[in-house]
Amino acid sequence: MKKLILPGCILFWAMATLAIAQSQGQLLTNFGPSPSTAAFHEINGLFTGDWQQYGQLFTELQSKIFSQIFLLVVTVVPLIFLLHYLVIGPMIFSHEGRQIYYFNLFARCIHWCAAISFALLVLTGLLIIFGSLVGGGVLLRSGRTVHLISAAIFSVSALFMLLIWAKDMIYAPYDFMWMLIMGGYLSKKKKPVPAGKFNAGQKSWFWLATLGGMVMAVSGYFLYSFQGSPDTLRLSAIIHNFLGAAMIAVFIVHLYMSLFAIKGAIRSMISGYKAEAELTILHSRFKF
Numbered sequence: 001m002k003k004l005i006l007p008g009c010i011l012f013w014a015m016a017t018l019a020i021a022q023s024q025g026q027l028l029t030n031f032g033p034s035p036s037t038a039a040f041h042e043i044n045g046l047f048t049g050d051w052q053q054y055g056q057l058f059t060e061l062q063s064k065i066f067s068q069i070f071l072l073v074v075t076v077v078p079l080i081f082l083l084h085y086l087v088i089g090p091m092i093f094s095h096e097g098r099q100i101y102y103f104n105l106f107a108r109c110i111h112w113c114a115a116i117s118f119a120l121l122v123l124t125g126l127l128i129i130f131g132s133l134v135g136g137g138v139l140l141r142s143g144r145t146v147h148l149i150s151a152a153i154f155s156v157s158a159l160f161m162l163l164i165w166a167k168d169m170i171y172a173p174y175d176f177m178w179m180l181i182m183g184g185y186l187s188k189k190k191k192p193v194p195a196g197k198f199n200a201g202q203k204s205w206f207w208l209a210t211l212g213g214m215v216m217a218v219s220g221y222f223l224y225s226f227q228g229s230p231d232t233l234r235l236s237a238i239i240h241n242f243l244g245a246a247m248i249a250v251f252i253v254h255l256y257m258s259l260f261a262i263k264g265a266i267r268s269m270i271s272g273y274k275a276e277a278e279l280t281i282l283h284s285r286f287k288f
C-alpha cells in the first residue's frame with residue numbers, strides 16, 4: 001500500500017496540473033473578442049483622451065505643414081518686395097534742411113536690443129525648423145541655447161518698447177485711410193499720406209512684435225520646460241509656429257521698409273534725427 005502512495009501522488013499532481021492548464025487556456029481564449037488596434041485605441045482613450053487623433057494632426061503639422069509655411073514666408077515675402085523695389089522703387093528724400101529729433105537715446109538702445117535679439121531668434125528658429133538639413137548635432141544644440149537667451153533679451157526689450165511707445169501707437173481714424181491707400185507705397189508720386197508720428201503699418205508691426213512677442217514667450221516657455229499636459233504642449237507648438245511665421249513675415253517687411261524702401265531711413269534709428277522733407281510727406285499729421 002505504501003508503495004502506491006508516491007505514484008498516486010505524482011498521478012494526482014499531473015492530472016491537477018493538466019486540469020488547471022486547460023481551464024486557464026479556456027479563460028485566456030474566451031476573454032472577449034480577440035483585441036484589435038481599435039480596442040487598444042479605445043482603452044488608451046479612457047486614460048489619455050483622444051491622443052491618437054490630436055497626435056496625428058500635430059505630427060502632420062510639425063513634420064510637413066510648418067516647415068512649408070516657413071519656407072514660403074522666407075522666399076515669397078522677399079520676392080514680393082524685390083518686385084516692389086524693381087517696379088516702384090525706393091522713396092528718396094533730401095537729408096539736408098531742418099532736422100527733427102525723433103527717437104531719443106533710450107528708445108534707440110531698446111530698439112537695437114530688440115532688433116539684434118529678434119534677428120537671432122529668427123535665425124536660430126529657422127535653424128531649429130530646418131535643423132535636419134544641416135545635420136543637427138552641436139550646431140542645432142547651440143542654436144537652441146542662443147534662441148533661449150535671445151528670447152529672454154527680446155521679452156525684456158519688448159516690455160520696454162511697450163512702455164516707451166504704446167501711447168504713440170494707438171490707432172487714429174486717419175490710419176484707416178493710410179491702410180486704404182497702402183501708405184502710398186504703390187505709387188511713384190510723393191504725395192503727403194495721413195500718418196502721425198507712426199503710420200498704421202508701423203503701429204501694426206509694433207503691436208504684433210510686442211504683444212505677439214509675449215505670446216511667443218509664454219508658448220515658448222511651455223515648449224522649453226516641457227510643462228503641462230500633452231494637449232497644452234501641442235497647442236503651444238501650434239501657436240508658436242503659426243505666430244512665429246506671421247512675425248517673421250512682418251519682420252521682413254520692416255527690414256525692407258527700413259533698409260530699402262525709404263532711402264536712408266536707418267539713419268534716424270542711429271542718430272535719432274529725421275529730415276523735415278521726409279516727415280511732411282510720410283508723417284503729414286505729425287506736429288513738430
Ligand code: HEM
Nearest residue numbers: 111114115116118119198202205206209258265266268269
Ligand atoms: C535688424 C533688424 C532691424 C532693423 C534694421 C530696424 C530698423 C529700424 C529703423 C530704421 C527704424 C526707423 C524707421 C522710420 O521711422 O523710418 C525702425 C523703427 C522701429 N522698429 Fe526696427 N529694425 C529692426 C528690428 C526691429 C525689431 C525686431 C522690432 C521689434 C520689436 C522693431 C521695432 C521697431 C519699431 C516699433 C519701430 C518704430 C516704428 C517703425 O518705424 O516701424 N525693429 N527700425
